[in-house]
Amino acid sequence: MSDSVIEIRNLSKVYRDFWGRAKVRALNSLSLDVKRGEVFGLLGPNGSGKTTTLKLLLGLLFPTEGQVRILGEPAHDVEKNERIGYLPEESYLYRFLNADETLDFYGKLFKMTKAERRERRDALIKRVGLEHARRRQLKEYSKGMTRRIGLAQALINDPELVLLDEPTSGLDPLGTADMKEMIRELKNEGKTVVMCSHLLADVQDVCDRIAILFRGELKVIGSVQELLEAKEETQLVTSSLDDATIREVESVLEKHGANLKSFSHPTSTLEELFLRTVKESEARPGRRFEPGERPSATTES
Amino acid sequence: MAVEPPTFQLGLALLYWLAAFTSCCVMGLLVGFVASLASYGRNGPRVFRSTLARGFQDLVKVSWQRCQALASLTFKEATSRKAFLIGFLFILLFMFGGWFLSESNVEKPAMPYITFVMSAIYFLLNIMALLIACWGLPADIKARSLHTVVTKPVRRSEIVLGRMMGYSAVVLIVLAVTSIFGYFWIQRQVPERAKDQLIARVPVYGEIRFLSRSGQPAKSLTNVGDLWDYRTYVEGLTQARAIWEFDSLNVSELRKQGYVRLEQSFEAFRTFKGDVSDQVRYRITLLNPESGLRVPMPESYDVNEFSEDPEASVVIIPEELTYVESYDVDAEEKTVNLFDDVFDGNSLTVEIACIENEQYLGVARGDLFIRMPDRPFYVSYIKSIAGLGMMLILVVGLGTTASCFLKGPVSTFLTGSLIVLGNIFYEFVKDIYSQKVVQGRVLGGGMFESMYRLVTQMNMQSPLPDNVGTDIIKFLDERVFNLLFVVNAVIPNFTYFNTNQYTANGFDVPWMGALVPSFLITIGYLIPLIILGYFSLQLRELESK
Numbered sequence: 001m002s003d004s005v006i007e008i009r010n011l012s013k014v015y016r017d018f019w020g021r022a023k024v025r026a027l028n029s030l031s032l033d034v035k036r037g038e039v040f041g042l043l044g045p046n047g048s049g050k051t052t053t054l055k056l057l058l059g060l061l062f063p064t065e066g067q068v069r070i071l072g073e074p075a076h077d078v079e080k081n082e083r084i085g086y087l088p089e090e091s092y093l094y095r096f097l098n099a100d101e102t103l104d105f106y107g108k109l110f111k112m113t114k115a116e117r118r119e120r121r122d123a124l125i126k127r128v129g130l131e132h133a134r135r136r137q138l139k140e141y142s143k144g145m146t147r148r149i150g151l152a153q154a155l156i157n158d159p160e161l162v163l164l165d166e167p168t169s170g171l172d173p174l175g176t177a178d179m180k181e182m183i184r185e186l187k188n189e190g191k192t193v194v195m196c197s198h199l200l201a202d203v204q205d206v207c208d209r210i211a212i213l214f215r216g217e218l219k220v221i222g223s224v225q226e227l228l229e230a231k232e233e234t235q236l237v238t239s240s241l242d243d244a245t246i247r248e249v250e251s252v253l254e255k256h257g258a259n260l261k262s263f264s265h266p267t268s269t270l271e272e273l274f275l276r277t278v279k280e281s282e283a284r285p286g287r288r289f290e291p292g293e294r295p296s297a298t299t300e301s
Numbered sequence: 302m303a304v305e306p307p308t309f310q311l312g313l314a315l316l317y318w319l320a321a322f323t324s325c326c327v328m329g330l331l332v333g334f335v336a337s338l339a340s341y342g343r344n345g346p347r348v349f350r351s352t353l354a355r356g357f358q359d360l361v362k363v364s365w366q367r368c369q370a371l372a373s374l375t376f377k378e379a380t381s382r383k384a385f386l387i388g389f390l391f392i393l394l395f396m397f398g399g400w401f402l403s404e405s406n407v408e409k410p411a412m413p414y415i416t417f418v419m420s421a422i423y424f425l426l427n428i429m430a431l432l433i434a435c436w437g438l439p440a441d442i443k444a445r446s447l448h449t450v451v452t453k454p455v456r457r458s459e460i461v462l463g464r465m466m467g468y469s470a471v472v473l474i475v476l477a478v479t480s481i482f483g484y485f486w487i488q489r490q491v492p493e494r495a496k497d498q499l500i501a502r503v504p505v506y507g508e509i510r511f512l513s514r515s516g517q518p519a520k521s522l523t524n525v526g527d528l529w530d531y532r533t534y535v536e537g538l539t540q541a542r543a544i545w546e547f548d549s550l551n552v553s554e555l556r557k558q559g560y561v562r563l564e565q566s567f568e569a570f571r572t573f574k575g576d577v578s579d580q581v582r583y584r585i586t587l588l589n590p591e592s593g594l595r596v597p598m599p600e601s602y603d604v605n606e607f608s609e610d611p612e613a614s615v616v617i618i619p620e621e622l623t624y625v626e627s628y629d630v631d632a633e634e635k636t637v638n639l640f641d642d643v644f645d646g647n648s649l650t651v652e653i654a655c656i657e658n659e660q661y662l663g664v665a666r667g668d669l670f671i672r673m674p675d676r677p678f679y680v681s682y683i684k685s686i687a688g689l690g691m692m693l694i695l696v697v698g699l700g701t702t703a704s705c706f707l708k709g710p711v712s713t714f715l716t717g718s719l720i721v722l723g724n725i726f727y728e729f730v731k732d733i734y735s736q737k738v739v740q741g742r743v744l745g746g747g748m749f750e751s752m753y754r755l756v757t758q759m760n761m762q763s764p765l766p767d768n769v770g771t772d773i774i775k776f777l778d779e780r781v782f783n784l785l786f787v788v789n790a791v792i793p794n795f796t797y798f799n800t801n802q803y804t805a806n807g808f809d810v811p812w813m814g815a816l817v818p819s820f821l822i823t824i825g826y827l828i829p830l831i832i833l834g835y836f837s838l839q840l841r842e843l844e845s846k
Binding site: 055058059060061062076078079081082084086088090092093094096097101105106108109110111153157 | 450842
């Protein structure tokens with residue numbers, strides 16, 4: 001079995017107008033592989049060709065040049081979709097259906113039996129946290145709820161490969177954290193995930209490898225770890241030190257030919273602070289923090 | 302008078318369909334091949350071959366479970382778009398429609414009510430089918446909800462089929478509800494004195510052939526100079542005969558009835574006035590071609606063409622027939638049983654002769670029929686509704702296919718045009734065709750000749766000048782005519798579906814004359830429509846900008 005789940009070779013896409021004249025070259029000779037079991041991120045600013053790449057993978061668009069193989073099959077092959085889950089940028093679902101009906105409908109498209117559909121539907125609704133709204137029509141859903149049900153429909157067939165287009169767009173930090181957690185879970189289950197996003201922090205948190213596209217061309221590709229590592233510097237994190245100890249450390253470093261560039265208390269991310277605040281508030285309703293006070297990391301549990 | 306069903310020859314229709322289908326396929330393949338060469342250059346033939354192979358697989362390996370899921374989704378979608386409101390509109394129409402209906406037809410007071418119901422259903426549901434079928438898929442593509450479907454293991458053929466099934470279910474449910482409502486409305490609104498007209502008379506038409514004045518088989522008889530040559534004329538007191546052969550009769554039903562009821566609508570043509578109170582008369586002879594038995598009916602009958610009494614045109618043939626073989630005084634009387642001796646299996650042959658010297662009897666195929674025992678009104682009503690149902694399915698098929706490659710408004714326009722053309726174009730082209738075949742030319746010429754005549758203010762009869770310009774005009778017109786005939790062969794003939802005339806006139810809707818053709822036309826069109834819809838959707842970039 002090939003190690004690559006997705007193989008893209010010299011893929012180009014030119015959008016044309018009614019008369020067949022080239023309007024825009026959305027993708028230019030893109031080549032990349034996605035390995036089995038990894039979380040792969042396609043990054044780039046708006047209009048860089050991320051979504052076009054995903055749509056070419058799914059057969060929603062036809063390539064102008066080049067080849068695409070997903071799970072060993074060409075992009076236009078219908079059977080390969082048995083093993084793929086796709087969450088579009090906007091959750092383009094049928095707004096007149098409720099969550100149960102939506103998952104039941106997509107389950108039927110995979111020729112699942114009634115019992116299988118019911119079991120899978122219940123599990124997914126629980127997993128994406130929509131138990132309280134399962135009978136409400138999707139047109140009544142908030143953006144975050146729509147993304148959740150969108151993810152549920154993408155997972156209805158327990159796919160090997162999950163393609164996520166801007167999975168965290170429009171989600172609040174809580175929803176974003178949930179989504180990222182679910183992506184990590186998918187990875188732990190051995191699934192391959194390809195996500196495209198322009199929210200760099202999200203990608204950094206969950207992706208093993210990334211590719212950066214700019215104006216349809218591949219600029220950078222590699223593992224997140226490798227790409228972000230600053231090998232010319234070393235970072236030490238210790239418990240809080242007094243001034244005398246800091247001066248002592250500085251002199252030791254000078255003795256070894258290194259100099260201390262800066263020292264400060266480490267800060268957490270805004271996302272972490274937000275999540276802790278929400279969880280603390282849920283745990284202790286009515287509690288207010290004084291100016292400058294913050295929920296401690298221990299309240300997370 | 303009866304409503305004569307059009308003749309429908311199953312074998313010929315099938316051959317015609319095969320020829321049209323094959324021609325369309327060949328043309329489609331040619332266009333596809335040229336398009337793939339233009340798009341993919343040297344790789345064109347390979348792409349063309351693989352597209353065809355994939356298309357064949359996708360059309361053959363259809364999953365009914367997925368089709369049902371998509372049909373069910375389509376049904377819910379139509380429901381959410383308030384498609385069923387058309388039913389309320391229908392009911393509203395009936396709440397007040399009765400106020401405006403007058404019994405203008407003195408002979409058939411029930412007719413306006415039946416026509417109103419059938420026409421209302423016909424127009425309202427046609428519009429409904431047109432709109433939901435033409436707008437559903439483009440809206441789905443625009444909202445991109447189709448993207449989550451096509452990224453599942455769903456074949457495009459299943460999408461086309463599922464859509465067609467779903468929309469058909471919606472229109473058929475509305476049709477069923479409105480028909481039931483319409484039926485009870487008719488029963489309630491038709492005046493008490495006209496209730497007996499709510500029946501389904503069952504005329505059985507035969508095939509007609511002729512014997513000339515010298516007794517030889519002939520294609521037609523005398524033409525008395527009528528411009529409209531619907532009838533041909535049997536010359537009185539000659540060997541000219543019109544012979545009807547009625548096949549596939551339900552003999553046991555007739556035997557139970559105990560007689561055969563013949564109804565005629567002949568027309569007399571007089572070469573001299575004579576006594577105006579005297580009718581032109583005719584004689585009936587029953588034949589059994591197998592045994593050679595000839596049974597002349599003892600009486601002669603009046604044409605009664607202007608009688609208001611419907612029974613005046615009826616001839617009852619009893620089961621026991623007593624006759625004499627010749628007009629000799631000594632000729633022996635014989636008695637035969639109609640069903641055992643005169644019927645040849647389940648066929649009856651009837652010969653008509655005019656017995657007025659130098660007078661003529663105008664006959665056409667539909668002028669003589671056997672009336673079987675009447676059936677209840679609902680039988681004909683249900684059959685009429687079934688015909689409408691078939692038409693609605695075809696409209697859904699046309700609309701869905703058009704919406705696979707066109708946007709909502711354009712596909713509505715295209716499908717609507719096909720419906721209008723399918724109702725009027727067929728007769729128009731048939732008329733042109735018959736003029737070309739019978740007279741060798743079309744009066745006033747084709748498009749270019751007509752334009753020339755309009756510009757030069759030349760009447761339709763005057764010959765065109767003999768020059769190169771005329772040759773060019775005739776050449777171009779010939780091509781336009783050919784194009785018209787081709788288009789006519791492709792556009793569905795919607796006239797078969799509208800069986801209102803039978804029900805409204807109190808006749809049963811014939812299976813072979815109306816329902817079977819409707820069913821076959823629907824199936825005959827749905828097959829190529831599904832193929833066309835599939836390839837349109839398959840070769841279309843759903844995300845194209």
